[in-house]
Amino acid sequence: MRPEIKEYPYDRLMQGLLTVAKNFTHGTEKEAELAYRYIPSYRGVLKTVLDAGEAGRILFELLDEYYANIIHARERGKKVCGTTFCYCPAILYAMDIVPATFEVLTGFGCLGWKRGMFDYMDYCCEVGMPETSCSSQRGFLGAFLAGLCADIDFLICDSPGVCDTNATAYAFASAYLNKPFYQLNYPSSIGDDRSQKYHIDDYKGMIRFIEAQSGKKLDYDRLAEILREVDYQDRLTADLEDMLMLVPSPLSSVHNLMIYAGRFCASGHKLYTRLLEAIVKDVKQKAEAGLSGLKSGKERLRAFTCYIDHYTADLNFWNYLEEKGIGHIGCILSRNFRDNNRYVQEVPKSAYGIDFSTPDTLLDSMAQLNARMPMVRSIRGPYDMPGMWLEESLAIARLYQADCIIYNGTPGCRNTWGMLKPFARDLERQGFPVHIMNDDAFDDRVESWEAAKDRLDEFFKVRGLL
C-alpha cells in the first residue's frame, strides 16, 4: 500500500464524507449548487441520493451514525463485530454489539471515491489473499488489516456452504489478526424441518459465542423490542414491494439501494424505520398519482437484476438506468422473504414469520430470518432445486413484470459463476432476455464502467428492448 494512503484512517475519512453529505441540505439551494462544482466525482452519488428527498438525507444520517458507532465503540464500552451483508445485524443491536458490515463499508467507499477502494483491495493481496477473492470484502478488509480502521473484537459470517469466497475473507481475517470467529453454516436446502432445525441449532451456538465475547447474556425483552421494530420495518418493506409491482413503478432506482443498504446496516434500528417511512411516504404519493419514480417520469423498460447491482464510481449504473428510463425492480439483495410479501406465495416454504410468544420462538424467528437473508437463502443449493435461485428469479421476474434480467456480480462470486450459464439458459427459455455483465461490481479495473455501459447498450439494442 502506498505510504500516503496509510496516513489516513479509512473509517474516519468515510465518516467525514458522510457527515458533510448529511449536512449538505442545511444550506441554500444556491450554496449546494456551488458546492457540487467542487466534488465532481462524488456529485453523482450525493445528488442522486439527496434528490430522493427526506429519505436521502436520512440515509446519510444513518450511514454517518453507523460509522460513528464503529469508530467510537471502544470509548462507549461496546464491542464491534465484523460481519457480512447476508447476516442480519438486528441480533447484534439486541445484544448491544456494534456491527461492521464489510461489504457495505466497501460499497460506500467505491461509490464515493473516484479512485475507488483499489488500494485497500490490493492490500489484502499484499498480505496473502488471492486477487480472485471477492472484492466486496477486500475493500474494507484491506483497510482493516492495514490498521486504518477502529479495531474489531470478533467476526461472524454465515456464508460457509453458500459462498466460499465470502467465508474465506472472514476466516482469513480471523487467522491473520487472531480474532475470535464464528461461522453460521447453511445446508443446501431450505424450508424442510431438517434444515429449519439446523438453522436454530447453529444460531443458538452463535448466541453462546456472542455471549462469551461480550460477557453479557442475551436479554430477551430487548430482543423482543428489536424484533418489533423489524416487524414494523418488514411491513413497510412489504408495502414498497406491492408498489414496486405497479406499472410504472413509483420507486426510483436508488430507492432499491437505500432499502437494502439500510437493512444491512440497521435492521431493527429506529433510523432504518425512519428511512423506510420516508421512502413509503414519497412512493405512495407517486403511486396515487400514477407516476413513475424515474426522473424522466417515463418507464420505458423494467429490469430485474437477478443478483447484485453495480457499485463503482458515482452511482453510474443507477444514473444510467434513470437516463435510459429503465425501472429497477430490485435485485437479490432487495427481498427479505418475510411471509407478508406477495412473492413468497410463488416460492413455497421460502418465508419466515416472527412469533413473539416465548423467548424460544423469538430466537427461532431470528434464526429463520437470518437464514432468509440474501444469497444464503437462494444460492445455497443447486439453482434448479425447489425454492432456489431459478424459482425465485422467475417468480419475481413474472410478478414484477420484468422485461429483461441482468446478472452482475464479481469474479469472486464463484457460487453463481459456477451455474450461471445453465441458469441464464433456463431464464431465456422462459422468455426473459438475459444479459451477463462480466465486470466487478466493486472494482472498475476488471471492466471499466464505460465498457460495461457499452455492453448494456448493445444488449438493449440487439434484443430490441430499447
Place this chain on the structure above:
Amino acid sequence: METFLDAATKIQCRSVLDWKKSGKPIVGYTCSYTPPEIFYAAGILPVRMRGIETEGTDIADAYFGSFICSFPKSLLQLAGKKTYSFLDGAVITPGCDSMRRLDECWRTAGKDHEGIVPGFFYYFDVPHKSEAHGFRWFVDELKMLIHAVEKHFGVRITDEGLKNAIRKFNAGRRMLQEIEAMRSQKEVVVSGTEVFAAVIAGAILPRDEYTRHLERWLAELKRRKKSLSKGKIRLMLTGSASDEIHLFQLLEENTGAILVAENLCFGIRSEGNEIEEKGDPVEALAEHYLAQSTCPRMYGRFGERLSYIKDKVKQARVDGVVMQNIRFCDLHAAENALYERHLEPLGVPCLRLEREYGPMVDAGRMKLRLNAFLERIKKADRIIADENESERVDDLPDRKPLEAAR
C-alpha cells in the same frame, strides 16, 4: 507398482475395466467426504473422480462460468467426452463453490450430450462444521445416501457389511501409515511419486485387489536398502486438490528434491487415520470423514490445520514446503499465505505456486520457480551449516529463520 501407476495415470484403467466387464456397478464420487466403505458394503466399486487426461475444456466451458477452477471443469469435460461412461452412478458433494456446481452443469450438459449422466446421480450435502448439529446432519446424510444406493441398485447395506468394509479399508490404512513412517526416516527408500501413485490407486482399485497389491509393495519396500533421499532436499507438497502424478514427477525428477510429505485432498491425509471398528458404523464413518477433516472448507479450524503441517514438517524433516493452488481456489490460496506467514519465521522455507489444473501447460514456469526455491534452500542450508557447524537442523522450534539467505 505397475498396477498402481496404471490406476493413477488412466481413468479407464485395467482394474476398472475388468470390474465393469464383470457386470457389477461402479459409482464415481468427487470429494474426500464421501465414504467409499458404503459402496464396498453394497458390492459396488467406488471410484474417486479425477480430471487427468483432459486435453481442453471446450465442453465444460459451455456450462461453467469463466471464473471457475479447472478441476471440476476437467471432470465435466471428461464426462462430456464419455470417458466416464463406465459409471453407473455419481455422487456430487459441495466441497467448494466450484465443485458443488458440477451437479447443475453436468445435468445440464446431459441435455445436450446424450447418455453422459449416470442413472444414479446424487447430491450429498456435507456440512461445514462438525459440532453436534453438524455431526447429526452428516450422519443423516450418510443414512440417506445408504438408502438411496439400496433403492437404486437393489442392494442391502447392513451394519455388519459396513463394519466389514471399515475393517478392510483400515487394513490398507495401516499399511499406508507404515509407508508414511518410512518417509520420515533420515534415509528414505521410496519416492513421493511412488507413494502418491499408491494412495491414488487406493481411491480407484477394488479394495481387496488394492490391499493385496499394497501388501506386496510394502514387503518390497521393506527390502529396499538404497536411499533415495541422500543429498536431496526434502519437500512437502500442500494445497488444492491434485491427482496429477506429473506434478509429483515435476517436483522430484532431476531437481535434487524428494517429496517426503503431503497435505493434499487426494493424499495420505484422507487415508491416514483408522476408522473406529466398534459401535455404530455410520457414526464411525461420520467421525472419520467429517470430524477429522483437515480441508480448509471447514472454516475456523485453521489452527488445527497449521498444527498438522507443523507436525508433518517436524516428523518428516521437511526442508521446504511447496504450497500450490489451482487458480480460483481461494480456500487454499488464502490458507497458503497464512501457513507461509507462520512457517517462514520458524525457518521453514515456503513456495506459493498458483497454477492451472490439467495438462501441465505451465510446467516450465513452475519448474523455474521450483529451481529458484531449491537454490534458496541450498544456500540457506550452507549458511546454517557454516554457522552451526552441523549438517541439519531437525528440531522445528530450534530452526533458524532464513532471513539471511533471502
